[in-house]
Amino acid sequence: MTMPSRSVLSRWAPLAISAGLAAGAAVVLRHVSPYAANSPLPGCPLYALTGIYCPGCGSTRCLYSLVHLDWAGAMAMNPLLVISLPFLLLMLLNNAGVRVRALDPLMRVLANPMVWLVVLVGYAVMRNLPWYPFSLLAPGVA
Template identity: 35%
Template sequence: MPDVNADSERATSRTGPLGRLAVPGGILAVVAGAFAYVGTVDPNQPGHYPVCPLYLLTGLYCPGCGGLRSAHAFIHGDFLGALQDNAMAVVGYLGFAVLWTVWVVRAARGRPLNLGLGPVHLWTAGTLLLVFTVVRNLPFGGWLHP
């Protein structure tokens, strides 16, 4: 079986510095554009964004409910409001920033991004997201409502 990491590392080392930073730069441009749009078009004003289908049909909050309002508050420096709208989204923003920074540093050095996430990490993340979703829909989890 071929060593995928070795092949990826050889391919990365043959590319110039700008080529190695093209994909992380493109991802950053897309994310920045999305944040700029949400920062400009206020999700707190009705009619700009669709309503969550799960909330519309069941009245239950999905893990993403309040994410746009959280992003809007985050962009405008209201970090407490962002946490209140969707705490897991704020964790996601910060996690993305750390992951993207590691990716850029490794790419600049000509090394591939190898996170080494195993099933335990993925199951843990999924479990935390599930617990967040269940708790925010229980009576005592009202502080997690968007």
């Protein structure tokens, strides 16, 4: 029996680790509600300290809703996370060597850290604005 080469392991490890973490999170979120009064799931420390929504605020409740197939609830908690999940999966697959040539231009954009920085900072700013339609980006607004 031969061991896989180091490059094969390094290519597939992020995808395998992400899949394992996602499966574990799905099991936990299937049985533990972040909406419960004494939920063991943590809240956002930035929001607790400042009252400002970060780009990740509502992510636990968003993922809980996704695990329970509540798309509207997920979008109400963190629409950026719902929209980003397919792109994150594409990035993991691309890193593992699974590439679709037609998606190469998209992958070049997704691989640019500046794009993510602008999106995340812009989202954080917009979801803290108190005016419609930006107020819809705050967690829990339907």
